[in-house]
Amino acid sequence: MKMNSILSNNKAVGQNETKLRTEAVSLYYGNFQALRNISLEIPERAITAIIGPSGCGKSSFIRLFNRMNDLIIGARVKGQVELDGIPIYDTTIDVVELRKRVGMVFQKPNPFPMSVFENVAFGPRRHGINKIGELEEIIKRSLHQAALWDDVKDKLGQSALSLSGGQQQRLCIARVLAVEPEVILMDEPCSALDPVATLKIEDLMRNLAQKYTIIIVTHNMQQAARASDMSAFFMMEEDRAGVLVEYGPTSELFTNPKDKRTEDYITGRFG
Amino acid sequence: MRAGAISKRQLSQRTAFSLLIIATIIVIVPVLVIVLQIIINGASAISWEFLTQEPSQAGKAGGILPAIVGTFYLMLGTIVFALPLGVMAGIYLTEYAKENWFTRSINLAIINLAGVPSIVYGLFGLGVFVLLFHFGMSLLSASLTLACQALAMTVTTSREAILAVPREYREGSLAIGATRWQTIRHLVLPQALPGIITGAVLAMSRAAGETAPILVVGAAFLLPGLPQSPFDQFMALPYHLYTVAAHVPGMPKSTVWGVALVLLVVVLSFNVLATIIRLRARQRRFNA
Numbered sequence: 001m002k003m004n005s006i007l008s009n010n011k012a013v014g015q016n017e018t019k020l021r022t023e024a025v026s027l028y029y030g031n032f033q034a035l036r037n038i039s040l041e042i043p044e045r046a047i048t049a050i051i052g053p054s055g056c057g058k059s060s061f062i063r064l065f066n067r068m069n070d071l072i073i074g075a076r077v078k079g080q081v082e083l084d085g086i087p088i089y090d091t092t093i094d095v096v097e098l099r100k101r102v103g104m105v106f107q108k109p110n111p112f113p114m115s116v117f118e119n120v121a122f123g124p125r126r127h128g129i130n131k132i133g134e135l136e137e138i139i140k141r142s143l144h145q146a147a148l149w150d151d152v153k154d155k156l157g158q159s160a161l162s163l164s165g166g167q168q169q170r171l172c173i174a175r176v177l178a179v180e181p182e183v184i185l186m187d188e189p190c191s192a193l194d195p196v197a198t199l200k201i202e203d204l205m206r207n208l209a210q211k212y213t214i215i216i217v218t219h220n221m222q223q224a225a226r227a228s229d230m231s232a233f234f235m236m237e238e239d240r241a242g243v244l245v246e247y248g249p250t251s252e253l254f255t256n257p258k259d260k261r262t263e264d265y266i267t268g269r270f271g
Numbered sequence: 272m273r274a275g276a277i278s279k280r281q282l283s284q285r286t287a288f289s290l291l292i293i294a295t296i297i298v299i300v301p302v303l304v305i306v307l308q309i310i311i312n313g314a315s316a317i318s319w320e321f322l323t324q325e326p327s328q329a330g331k332a333g334g335i336l337p338a339i340v341g342t343f344y345l346m347l348g349t350i351v352f353a354l355p356l357g358v359m360a361g362i363y364l365t366e367y368a369k370e371n372w373f374t375r376s377i378n379l380a381i382i383n384l385a386g387v388p389s390i391v392y393g394l395f396g397l398g399v400f401v402l403l404f405h406f407g408m409s410l411l412s413a414s415l416t417l418a419c420q421a422l423a424m425t426v427t428t429s430r431e432a433i434l435a436v437p438r439e440y441r442e443g444s445l446a447i448g449a450t451r452w453q454t455i456r457h458l459v460l461p462q463a464l465p466g467i468i469t470g471a472v473l474a475m476s477r478a479a480g481e482t483a484p485i486l487v488v489g490a491a492f493l494l495p496g497l498p499q500s501p502f503d504q505f506m507a508l509p510y511h512l513y514t515v516a517a518h519v520p521g522m523p524k525s526t527v528w529g530v531a532l533v534l535l536v537v538v539l540s541f542n543v544l545a546t547i548i549r550l551r552a553r554q555r556r557f558n559a
Contacts, residue, residue, distance in 0.1 A: 068446065071445070073370065096449070096450050104442075104447075106439065106442060106446075110442065111443075113440075123447040125457075126444075126448070126453045127448065178447075
């Protein structure tokens, strides 16, 4: 693997302000501990990749930031999770407002069974925007941002389910962008896509990272190396709880890992 | 590979398939015979007058319009009460209720609701709606009684239709800051609607066929004119069929079959309607 050429995309993001922070966070599903004592700081306007073997709690980890784990019965969080320094598990936090600021794109593209237009309009409508002119503006902007406008500008009224997989995923990104979030969580957004569609999404992420804070869970080492600025390597311990092994700038983590386990993983010796 | 072993296996396979086919034929034969018999015997009684006139001579002459109208009123009255309640309970049970003893006992109650004999619903309706609430022997009492019986069905079908909406849709909606209620109202319910309506239509067709419960809460054999208000008594097809078949001496046989035919057509057409709604919804989902 020619890491150095792949890594040419990475930005140095050391100076960026911290957008999200976890401090000694543990997550439990009932009696099962899914995450143990995770502390890290995620810089704003950058792409942070979460990598690690299956079942090590990567998805559970990013779902901390929009409190999607709340939907799971028996899920408990210990420790502190902060957005712009505000603890988001505080009882005074409005989860709906939080999810507006921290959007999420899922593993399997999940466009709603309605038109392209209505998919993107869904969020804004729920947040009280109903003027058609205003909605049209938002939809045009979001689809442009998601690099989907040229593909769908003539079929806004068509069912979103008629789009290709890659287009559907970009539509889901547009749907998130339409509510003007600050953070976009991506849970293996390319795992259901072909390589061409995958590269399109990665380009898109690079563009979006100029404005948004992006966290991406990925199984694909190349993707993490190509597309991210910071990387966090998670692993399972004996009791299957996920722990953070190593976290740092992607270029360092991939060329000069400090932990033996990180090195073994990224060089393909396990996982 | 030994030829003997294979032929033995094939033999047992053929025997099994033959038995299954025979069983299937036995299952559908009674349905076909009933339907054919009713059509053959009843068709001659069907005429414009039969469908649009009021009965005379204790039902031996004239038509059955009041019974047809009464049955439609009853279906309408049943669904007006059973559908909103059923959908709301279905939403609560799928989307909001926590898994605890309370929810479990509600679920158990709903399952058992479907198993209560219909005459027991009738007696319940008599006690509660007719006597306690003073609605009297009336269309209203009968609709409420049948609605109680239909609830088991509308709750169950609503719940299944809501559960069938993929979790991914809900997550996608919640993840962009929609509230749970907005997610249900704008995403889940529109998706579940065909299933809910199918259940409602089937509940209506079942209400149309019920005889025992309405017997004690407001159905009458012969009434002059059509019901004018929900507090009036009414005629209904199944009860009319029962009386003309069993209690009127000298009743022309073709009239009895004719009433049965009309009832059958009403019930079956609602079942067909339910099937069409379901098929169209499925098609829309695949072609979308």
